[in-house]
Structures are given as C-alpha cells and as structure tokens.
Amino acid sequence: MDFAPVLHGFSVVVEPTNLLYCLIGVVIGMLVGVLPGLGPAATIAILLPITFGIEPVTAIIMLAGIFYGAQYGGTITSVLLRLPGEASSVVTVFDGFALARQGKAGTALGIAAIGSFIGGTVSIVALTLVAPFVAGFALDFGPPEYTALALLGILLVATVGGGSRTKAVVAACIGLLLATVGRDTFTGAERFTFHNLNLGDGLDFVPIAMGLFGLGEILYNLEERHNAVKAPSTVANVWPSRADLRQSSGAIGRGSVLGFLLGILPGGGATIASLVAYAVEKRRAKNPERFGKGAVEGVAAPETANNAAATSSFIPLLTLGIPANATMAVIYGALLIQGVSVGPRLVTDEPDLFWGVVNSMYIGNILLLIMSIPLVGLFVKILRVRPAILAPITVLITLIGVYTVNNSVFDIGLVIVFGAVGYLMKKLGFEPGPLVLAFVLGSLLEDSLRRSLLIFDGDPTGFLSRPISGTLLLIFLLVILLPIITPTLARRRAPRRETTPSATKELV
C-alpha cells in the first residue's frame, strides 16, 4: 500500500485552519455529548449550512469531531449523574454510576477516557489499512452491487437498531416512500410533484435531516421537564490504578475489535457496539454478578466500543458512498453540499479530503483525552443552561441555515413540516433514524435496481452471477433467516439470556 497520501493527509491536518476546526468540532461534540437529548446527528444537521463556506476537508473534519467527541462527552453525565448524555452511553450508566457512588468516579471517567482513546485509535489504524483495500474494489461496484448493498442496509437499519422493530420498519417504509418524490430518473415522468418545480428534483435530504433531527428534537426536548440537576459526585483521582487498568485491558481490547466491526455494518454504529461490548464482557466474566455494582470492565468495554464504532462507520461512507447510520447520513449531506461526489472514487480522487479527515481523528482523540480528564467539571456545568434559552437560538440557526444551502424559502417550509413530523414521531416512539437512512438508501436502491435490470436486459438472475452482489444477497438472506433460526438454537442450548437495556434512545 502506498503511504504517501496517508502522510500527505497529516500535512493537511496540521494546517492551522483544520486544527482549529478539529478543536471546535470536538468541543461541540463534548458539549452535545454532555447535554441529554441533543445527539450528534441533530447537532450536525443543524450545523450543516455553516460548512457551506468552508473547504470540504475542514468541514468534514469538524463534523466528524462532533460525532466522536459526543461519544466521550456522553460518558461524563452517565457516570456522574446517572444521566446518559448519548444513547451510546446508556449501558455505561450501570457500572459507571455504581463506581461513582463508591467514590471511584475518577476511576470510571479515567478508564472510559483511556478506553475511548484506545478504541478510537485502533479503529483509525484499521480504517487506514482497510479503506484503500475496499476502495480498490470500488470500480467493481456497479449498479447490481449497490442494489444488494442498499437492500442489506435498509434491512439492517430496520432490524438491528434499538427500540421497537415494527416501528423502525414503519419509519423505514415512510423513508422509502418519500424517496420516490420527484422526476423519475429514468423516464423523466413526474411523481408526486403536484406540478411544483420545487419538487421536480425530489425532496432534498438536508431539510429533511434538519427538520427530523434538529427541529424535531428541539421541540421534543422542550416538552421534557428536566429535573433540577443534582450536584455531581466529586471527581477525585482520575488516573485509574494499575489493578483497574489490568482488569479492564481485556475489555478494552475486545471492545476495540467489536466496535470496529459493528461500526462498519450498515445500521450499526456506536449504540449497538456499546450494547454488544457490554453484553460480551458480562458473559465472559467469571462472576457476572459484579456487573451493575461497579465493575470497571462494565465502563471500559462500552466506552471503547462506541468510539471504535464511531470511527469505523466512516468506512462505508467514504469508500462506497453508503452511510452506515443516521449521523453518517447527515455527513453524507454535508459532502453533497460541498459538491464532493460521494462514491467509490473518493479515496483516489480526493486523497486530501479522505486522509485529512481520517488523520484528523488522531488529533481529535488526543484533544478529547486531554479535555475529558481535567475539564470534566466545566462540561458538567453546561447542564445548567436552560432549554428555554438554548431552544430558540437553535431554532433560529436551523431556519436561517437551511435557507442558505439552496437560497430557497421552500426549504424553510420543508424543515418546519419535517420538524413537526420528527416531533410527533418521537412522541409516538418512532425513531427518525431509520426514516432518514431509508430515504437516502431508497433512491439508491431504486436507481441501482432499475439500472441493473437495464444492464441485465431484464434478467434478475444477473444479480446472483456476479460475485460481490451474489455474496451480499446471501448475507441479506442470512440476516432475514437469523431471527428465525436463533431462537430455535437458543432453546436447544437453554442459555441465560442477556437483557439488553431497552433504553436506547437513538440509533446513532
């Protein structure tokens, strides 16, 4: 493998502008990580228009920083206040808060920060090695392969995510329907446009994401009456003891690998990675009853895994142009705004962008490690900002922001409509994540399927005769059949079943 572009990427990162935006990104990430409710997908959606006037690489460096920064920030409130700032830190609450009550909050935060750093770094190194490999196959990815990949992605989004499966499927179906609006790419016929030129090109992704994630979440949070913030436990010694480190080293190692793998999976991402890593540690432990009562591994594993996953979920987006989760879908939107053509040729055509973003994650992780240990107290104070002040400001930023993307008043209307939809969805227990992802993958699925059939001259067996699309379709079948097969096997083995916490709020 050629390392010149990798090294050149570092020179892109150390440009002062990029360093500054990396810092801004991770600080914002920490902040939204601390704030419950506002997730990284929402924040990135709201901030999308800001990236308009910035260089693409700088913009994506900042947005990526928000994503993995939030994984660090989410830990702080989980440990100190028993209040998960992010869905991906929900499991950290169990042992993290128990540790805090034993006066070992510092240990928990220290282990979490070190685990996050290691998980993140392992994942970046793996990404550096894997991405060019995937990109090498990129030209073999034609319409049939994209069809299979989109199909698999939508299925996984609807089934793997947390929360109600039926509701996720419903949300995904709505996303697929919305994707059909606009002029038919193949015939030029108008679909659901109501003779409105604004709808001629279909619904734009950016206002939908900004409405559903941004405005919808703000509205929903306004309704939640946050209880007065309790005084956080005092943080004494943040450096974990040698014994603690030794005890959690296995968990950090496994968490890195698991997180990396689950992050690549479409529909995967930080939340699932943290849940699985926690479950694995509990299952492996000699005395699992320690979990929930202050086991260090119970903090180390999920915090390592969510960071590793946050990093590796960039792989499908940057090498193939397929967003693996809701946050990646929003970053995909950012690339579109920048006029970067997201697709298999990104790694070779825009090495500066690709390696700049990847390498910025090293810097970002170091910054976060520095920030998350000594500055913990400062970030906890953010919780005192009242939603009544925060909400109107964010709404204003959202509405002005969306106008600037296309100079279109119509888009402001779209944001408001989808904001209302997002609010209602949350209220009724639907996640906007599957909808947004299905919307993005829906047009890809339809276009690729029709393109493939044109190429195959209408013969659908063509999908099976190509190695990559054939394999992907096989995996697709396995994923469908797995829920049917697993219970049967499980009953035969009669194992103790893990109760995965149902509190996953977000598919991020």
Next chain:
Amino acid sequence: MTTNHRARRWAATGAGLALALSLAACGGNVGGGSGGGDGSEYPNGPIKILVGADPGGSTDLIARAAADGASDELGVAVTVENKPGANGALSLQELANEDPDGQTLAIFNGSLAYITPFAVSEDEAVSIEDYEVVTGLSLDDYVLVTAPKSGFKTVKDLAAAGRPINFGTTGVGTGSQLSQELLFAQAGIKATSVPFDGGSPTLTAVLGGQVDVGSIQLGEAIEQIEAGELTPIVTFAEKRPSYLADTPTAVEAGYDVPVQQARAIVAPKGTPDDVISTLEDAFTKTFETDAYKKFNEDNQLTPWEVSGDEVTETYTGNLEKYRAVIDEHGIKLGEGA
C-alpha cells in the same frame, strides 16, 4: 469566485463559528454596490446572475468567471446566486418574475431549450423566446468514451460487437442521452440507455466496465482520457475541439449528430434595448481579457460569444432539427413529454 470564497473562509477562521454562521447566512450575496446611480442610469446598484445549478459545476464556474469580468467593466458588484432545481428551469422561472431592469440576469443552458423538452413535461420545458438574450458564452463538448479493456475504438467496432450495447448517460433529457441515442439510431446499433445521476457516476460506471460506453462532457473526462484510463471514440462537436484534436467527430465518422451544450446570459422579457447593449458591451470586453480566455482553456470550453439573436436562432433551430431526427428514428428520451 475564488476571492469570494477565500474571503469567507478566512473570516470564518478568524472569528470562529459565530461569524461563520452569520456569513453563511448571507449566502452568496457578498459585496454591496460600489457604483450605484441616481435611478435613471444603468446599472443601478449590484447585478445578480441566477444559476440553476449547484456551486462548483461548470455552469456555476462560467457564470462566476463572466461575473468577475463584467463587474470590472460596469463598476458595480455582479454576484452569482445558485438556485438549483429542475435542470435550471427553476431559476429561469424566477428570472421571469423579476423586474425587466437588467439588475437580475440568469444563465440559460442550451440543453434546457432544445433537449429537455423531449423528456419532461411542459411545466419544466422553457423557451428561449420568453427571455431577452444578452450574449452567448461558450460551448461544452460531449465525448463518447469507453474503458480500454472493452477493446472498442470506433463506432464501427460497436456496430460489429454482435450484441446490444449498454450506454451510460448523465441523466434523462441531457445532451449525453440525446447524443448517444441519435448516434446509435443512425448507426443501426441496438443499444440500451442506462441513466446515471450526473457526470461523475457515469464516468465511474464506464471506468468500471459497468456500461460499455458513455457520453460525458469533455471537461469531466479529459483527465482520464489523457491518463489512458478512457478511450475517446468520437466527440459530438460540429468540428474537432482543440482540446481533443486527435479524436474524430461523429460527423466525420459519418453520422449527423452534433450535440453540444451551449450557454447564454439572458434577462427578463421586456428589458430595454439600451440596457441589453450596455450589458453586451461589458461581457464582450470580459471575453477579451486574458483571465477569461484562460478560464475557457482550463475548462475545455469553446468560446461561443455570439449575439443574442444568434443564440435564439441556434436554440430554436436545434429544437426543430432534433425534433425531426427524433421523429424519424422513433427515439423516445423520456415519458414526461
């Protein structure tokens, strides 16, 4: 354009997010009127050029290059505002609703006048006759390319393939589609159109051998052609573009299918003649500057700096010419029409 962007970038860097936000909120409207007048003189304050495409695409770049020059000539700010949508029809619809005072102009892409009407519904079709044309700008050429491993080098090779050809187009109702439909119909080659979403995905599909050939705008393919990753078969220009002098045109290869993307600057219907001629002078002087000439060369554009009447004639002439060939061969570009 560059200065614009750079100014915004540095300001954003210096003052951080808050300032970046407020600047982003200003969109493309950077710079106020430096000249201005008493209301009777033209130009009266800054001039805006609407572009019906995303920033960074060729239409946008051309508009910005022309705006930069015209701004110097007219002594007022000439800004570009992007209003993407419906192949550019959205921006022209907006222009039609503006006052005919020459303060708002737009770029009118030829394809919208003489190709898109064959593919989309009447709502989206725009006629050049509904606007006052200021001047023509330039021509963008389409080139038929294939991956070297396909072994195709000429149109004859394609005809002799003994199987149907798959051809990638940059979308329905584009010059890319029309050029290939016409060529294959005249050459009697059985071929299937596979539309992609723009030039870059089409290029990728051709490079990867997903489709046999594709017709792509010269500027988008030139790098790969020079690197030997793509084989040019024919161009669809009237005469060989200087940027690809060794490749025959379709006409030389024996087929009557010149298809080019023309671009022109238009004003709302009813704009006074003296305003149009002031603008025409300013743009003509812009075309003579070295900076603008270099811009054309760097982007593989052939100058087409013709009068407004000639633009109208060409656009309507092409529409009729293509209609005749399309009817003759029973070609169908889309079902929206």
